[in-house]
Amino acid sequence: MHVWYLLVILSSLGSIYGQEVYYKALLPGIPYEDIKSPKYPLDELPHDTSIQWNLVVRADSTIRVLCDDIRMTQNEPWTDDCTHVYLSFDEGNGETKICGDKKGGYQYRSTGPNLFVRLVSKDGTGFVKCTAYNTKELFELPVVLRPGADPLVIEAPPKVPLPIHDWTWSLTSTPGSRISFHCTLALSGPVNGQCYRELLTIDDGERKNEYCKTEKLVVYSSKNLAKIRVQLNENNPGSVRCLVQDYTKF
Structure with missing residues (x-):
């Protein structure tokens, strides 16, 4: 209980080994709209970028992420391992990677209350814009x-x-x-x-x-x-x- 309220108050930005890390406790009825490439939509994702969003909800809820815009480019052909630039979702039991030139409308639904979302660009670039939701009912x-x-x-x-x-x-x-x-x-x-x-x-x-x-x-x-x-x-x-x-x- 105390950890939850601390997360709500201290939702913040940190840095781990050069990676930007955001911590966000999602509340019912309040979309979190900041899962996006820096300077979106004015400029592309820079090379050598690594951003992680650590999302959490109460134990009786889950997380839904809707990605309206995913447009990535790279010099190499696209492969399933998404080596050069990708967006990923991880609940602690394996990472799901998304990459490609037209992936808008992608949706991820967690099975538990914790989700790590990562946006990584090694030598690719692009535009990404997603919104995260706490799936708990606002009221009944x-x-x-x-x-x-x-x-x-x-x-x-x-x-x-x-x-x-x-x-x-x-x-x-x-x-x-x-x-x-x-x-x-x-x-x-x-x-x-x-x-x-x-x-x-x-x-x-x-x-x-x-x-x-x-x-x-x-x-x-x-x-x-x-x-x-x-x-x-x-x-x-x-x-x-x-x-x-x-x-x-x-």
Whole structure:
């Protein structure tokens, strides 16, 4: 507990053997936008650059990194070992390296609360811009669904503008029932086959499914407890509208 608060207060920059090292404790709902090449977007990554970001969240959360821009150049052909210039992700059990001339839209999801992100240029160069997120819900709004009641309307963004773009509802229906979701989505869609910045997540403890297209969908939980989470882009956000109710017919 004390270590966590110390990290929040002392998120800082250090230097280890000439390598720039940043320490950052990520908080829910606050994107960390400083994983980028120096002087981005005005100038390319210099040769002989080594930067590391040590990211941490609480033990019950994970980290998601979205890289909107990865454009690298080198004189040699590209190889899987990414020798000359690369961006890497390391959770302590092996390093995942990314390199290439057009890799924007890359996404990394950690399995635990710690992540090392490295940007290394030996004799290559380029532009890199990534944003890191704490995946923990910012807040949960508890709702009890009653049999025969009008459907709960979940709408995001809300009609009254709020300075957040991440909402979660924790739903409970009658014991022995399920929960039905009838949703209309207008979202930006997947990037490289994965939901990226905008997504609807429905989690009933047994199944956790993500949706991010423009579509209509009908989903039933497997039991009487579920969470629904909507995450939207801060700029030009899409929209989600769901009718949610207690469902007793099996």
